[in-house]
Amino acid sequence: xxxxxxxxxxxxxxxxxxxxxxxxxxxxxxxxxxxxxxxxxxxxxxxxxxxxxxxxxxxxxxxxxxxxxxxxxxxxxxxxxxxxxxxxxxxxxxxxxxxxxxxxxxxxxxxxxxxxxxxxxxxxxxxxxxxxxxxxxxxxxxxxxxxxxxxxxxxxxxxxxxxxxxxxxxxxxxxxxxxxxxxxxxxxxxxxxxxxxxxxxxxxxxxxxxxxxxxxxxxxxxxxxxxxxxxxxxxxxxxxxxxxxxxxxxxxxxxxxxxxxxxxxxxxxxxxxxxxxxxxxxxxxxxxxxxxxxxxxxxxxxxxxxxxxxxxxxxxxxxxxxxxxxxxxxxxxxxxxxxxxxxxx
Amino acid sequence: xxxxxxxxxxxxxxxxxxxxxxxxxxxxxxxxxxxxxxxxxxxxxxxxxxxxxxxxxxxxxxxxxxxxxxxxxxxxxxxxxxxxxxxxxxxxxxxxxxxxxxxxxxxxxxxxxxxxxxxxxxxxxxxxxxxxxxxxxxxxxxxxxxxxxxxxxxxxxxxxxxxxxxxxxxxxxxxxxxxxxxxxxxxxxxxxxxxxxxxxxxxxxxxxxxxxxxxxxxxxxxxxxxxxxxxxxxxxxxxxxxxxxxxxxxxxxxxxxxxxxxxxxxxxxxxxxxxxxxxxxxxxxxx
Ligand SMILES: Nc1ncnc2c1ncn2[C@@H]1O[C@H](COP(=O)(O)OP(=O)(O)O)[C@@H](O)[C@H]1O
Ligand SMILES: [Mg+2]
Numbered sequence: 001x002x003x004x005x006x007x008x009x010x011x012x013x014x015x016x017x018x019x020x021x022x023x024x025x026x027x028x029x030x031x032x033x034x035x036x037x038x039x040x041x042x043x044x045x046x047x048x049x050x051x052x053x054x055x056x057x058x059x060x061x062x063x064x065x066x067x068x069x070x071x072x073x074x075x076x077x078x079x080x081x082x083x084x085x086x087x088x089x090x091x092x093x094x095x096x097x098x099x100x101x102x103x104x105x106x107x108x109x110x111x112x113x114x115x116x117x118x119x120x121x122x123x124x125x126x127x128x129x130x131x132x133x134x135x136x137x138x139x140x141x142x143x144x145x146x147x148x149x150x151x152x153x154x155x156x157x158x159x160x161x162x163x164x165x166x167x168x169x170x171x172x173x174x175x176x177x178x179x180x181x182x183x184x185x186x187x188x189x190x191x192x193x194x195x196x197x198x199x200x201x202x203x204x205x206x207x208x209x210x211x212x213x214x215x216x217x218x219x220x221x222x223x224x225x226x227x228x229x230x231x232x233x234x235x236x237x238x239x240x241x242x243x244x245x246x247x248x249x250x251x252x253x254x255x256x257x258x259x260x261x262x263x264x265x266x267x268x269x270x271x272x273x274x275x276x277x278x279x280x281x282x283x284x285x286x287x288x289x290x291x292x293x294x295x296x297x298x299x300x301x302x303x304x305x306x307x308x309x310x311x312x313x314x315x316x317x318x319x320x321x322x323x324x325x326x327x328x329x330x331x332x333x334x335x336x337x338x339x340x341x342x343x344x345x
Numbered sequence: 346x347x348x349x350x351x352x353x354x355x356x357x358x359x360x361x362x363x364x365x366x367x368x369x370x371x372x373x374x375x376x377x378x379x380x381x382x383x384x385x386x387x388x389x390x391x392x393x394x395x396x397x398x399x400x401x402x403x404x405x406x407x408x409x410x411x412x413x414x415x416x417x418x419x420x421x422x423x424x425x426x427x428x429x430x431x432x433x434x435x436x437x438x439x440x441x442x443x444x445x446x447x448x449x450x451x452x453x454x455x456x457x458x459x460x461x462x463x464x465x466x467x468x469x470x471x472x473x474x475x476x477x478x479x480x481x482x483x484x485x486x487x488x489x490x491x492x493x494x495x496x497x498x499x500x501x502x503x504x505x506x507x508x509x510x511x512x513x514x515x516x517x518x519x520x521x522x523x524x525x526x527x528x529x530x531x532x533x534x535x536x537x538x539x540x541x542x543x544x545x546x547x548x549x550x551x552x553x554x555x556x557x558x559x560x561x562x563x564x565x566x567x568x569x570x571x572x573x574x575x576x577x578x579x580x581x582x583x584x585x586x587x588x589x590x591x592x593x594x595x596x597x598x599x600x601x602x603x604x605x606x607x608x609x610x611x612x613x614x615x616x617x618x619x620x621x622x623x624x625x626x627x628x629x630x631x632x
Pocket of ligand 2: 042043044158
C-alpha cells in the first residue's frame with residue numbers, strides 16, 4: 001500500500017497538451033476517483049501513474065520514492081482497462097496466472113493465490129472458460145482478478161463499469177468499493193459518471209481539459225463546487241446557473257432580487273449564481289414561469305424559465321403545477337461564481 | 346431483431362446467383378482438366394471421356410509427355426517445388442511478421458518512408474525487375490557446380506520472396522493495427538518485456554494473419570514460373586509442365602495430370618485459408 005504524489009504532471013502529445021500541471025496526492029488506502037468528461041485526460045493520467053506514458057514534465061512519487069523513470073513492471077500496480085483487455089487466446093486461469101508466470105512464482109504458490117483471488121471475486125468455477133464465453137460482468141471480474149493476483153500496491157481502474165448494463169453497474173460498484181476497503185489497497189478510479197464517483201470514492205478529483213479543477217470529498221464537491229463546471233457536472237439534475245448582479249448584500253436577477261448570505265456581502269459586480277435543484281423552495285424570490293413538469297413518484301422535477309434561462313427545481317410530488325404558472329423561487333443555498341473566470345468567489 | 350450481419354434473403358440470393366454464374370467458366374475449365382487427366386484423350390464433350398489411370402501412372406513413373414519414354418523423377422520435381430514454396434513462405438512470414446509489428450507499433454525515424462516505399466515496391470511487377478535481379482544473380486553465382494545448384498535455390502527463394510514481402514508486410518501491419526494497445530500495455534504491466542508481449546500475446550492474436558500470409562506466399566512460390574525458370578537450375582512442376590507443352594507431339598492428358606497435381610495444393614490451401622480467415626477471433630475483445 002502506498003501513498004501516491006503527483007507533482008506538476010504535464011503530458012503533451014505533439015502540440016496537444018493532454019494534461020497541464022496536475023498536482024495531486026492520494027493517501028494510502030484511499031479510493032480516489034478521477035472524474036471528468038470524455039477526452040479530459042483521465043486515462044492519460046492513469047497511464048502515467050502506471051508508467052505506460054511518461055510525463056512530459058513533472059514527477060511521480062510512490063511514498064517517498066521517485067518512480068517517474070521506473071518501467072511499469074517495477075511499479076507493482078494492477079490496472080483494469082476500460083475494455084478489460086483479457087487475452088482472448090488464454091483461458092481465464094491462464095489470464096489470471098499470466099502475471100505470476102512472468103514472475104516465475106512457484107506452481108503451488110500460483111494455485112494458492114489464484115484460489116484466493118477467484119474465490120474473493122466469485123469466479124472460481126469459470127477458470128477453464130475463454131473470455132468470449134463469459135458475460136460482461138464475468139469478464140470484468142476476471143480483469144480485476146488478474147490485476148489483484150500479483151498483490152499490487154496500487155489498483156488502477158479505467159472506467160471498468162462502463163461496459164456493463166445499468167443495473168449490474170450499480171450492483172458491482174458497491175461490491176468494488178467493499179473489496180477495496182477490505183484489501184485496504186490504494187485505488188485510483190477513472191470515470192465520467194458523476195454518480196459513480198459520488199457513490200464510491202473517498203475523494204474525487206475533477207478534471208477538465210487536462211486541468212485539475214477541484215479535489216475533495218464527495219460532499220465538498222457536491223456542496224461547494226469551486227468552479228462552475230464542477231457544479232454543472234455533478235448532481236442529477238446538475239446545479240442551476242443564473243446571471244445576476246451583486247451589490248451590498250443583494251443579488252439582482254432580472255427584475256427580481258434576493259438577499260445574499262453573509263459570506264457574500266462584500267461581493268459587488270456581475271456574477272453567476274449557482275444552486276442545486278434540491279435546495280430551492282417555491283415561494284418568495286426569483287420570478288419565473290413553469291416550462292415543464294416531470295413526475296418521479298415521490299418528487300417531481302419542475303423546469304422553470306427565468307429570464308429565458310431554464311432552472312430545474314425538485315419539489316415534493318403532491319403540489320400541482322401547470323404550464324405557464326407564475327412561480328417564485330427561493331434558493332436556500334447558493335454559490336457565487338466569477339462571471340469571467342467561472343471560479344467560485 | 347435481426348443480426349446486423351444477416352442480409353435480407355433477396356439480396357443474399359442475388360449475390361449467390363451472381364457468384365455461381367461468374368464461377369461457371371472456371372469450374373468448367375478445372376473440371377475438364379481433372380477429367381482429362383483420367384481420360385485417354387482430352388475431354389471436350391461427354392463422348393471423349395474414356396476413363397483410364399494411365400496418365401497418372403505415367404506421370405508418377407516420370408514419363409515426359411513429349412516423347413512418352415524419357416524418364417524424369419516427378420518426386421524430385423515435386424520436392425523442388427515444395428522447397429521453393431516453403432522457402433518463400435518461411436522467408437515472407439518471418440520478415441512480414443517482424444516488420445509488420447514494427448511498422449504498426451514502433452515509432453522510429455523513416456517509418457512513413459518505409460511504408461510508402463513498400464507500396465511503391467509492390468506496384469513493380471516481378472517481370473520488370475528481372476533484368477536487374479538477373480545481373481545480381483550472375484555476379485554472385487558461385488563456380489562450383491554443387492554449390493551453384495544450392496545457390497540457385499537460395500537465390501530464387503530470396504528473389505521470389507522479396508516480391509511478396511511488401512504486400513505481406515502491409516497485410517501483417519493491418520493485423521497488428523487491429524489489436525488494441527491495451528493488450529500490449531496489459532502485458533507490460535503484468536511484467537512482460539516487449540519481446541515476451543510480442544511472442545505470447547501479439548503473435549497468437551495475429552495467427553490468422555500469419556497463416557494467410559504464409560499460404561499466399563507458399564502458393565506464390567509453388568506457382569511461380571518466371572523466376573524459377575530464370576534462376577533455378579532444377580525443375581519445378583511449373584517448368585516441367587511448361588517444357589511439356591512446348592511440343593506439338595505432347596500427350597495432352599498426361600499434361601492434364603501434371604496440371605492437376607500442380608493445382609492441388611492451391612485448392613487445398615485456399616479451402617484452409619478461407620476457414621481460418623473467416624474464423625478469426627470471434628468476440629475476442631469485449632463481451
Ligand atoms: N496517444 C495519444 N496521442 C495523441 N493524443 C492522445 C493520445 N492519448 C490521448 N490523447 C488525447 O488526449 C486527450 C485525453 O485523452 P484521454 O486521457 O484518453 O481522455 P479520457 O480518458 O478522459 O477520456 C484526448 O483529447 C485524446 O485525444
Ligand atoms: Mg479514457
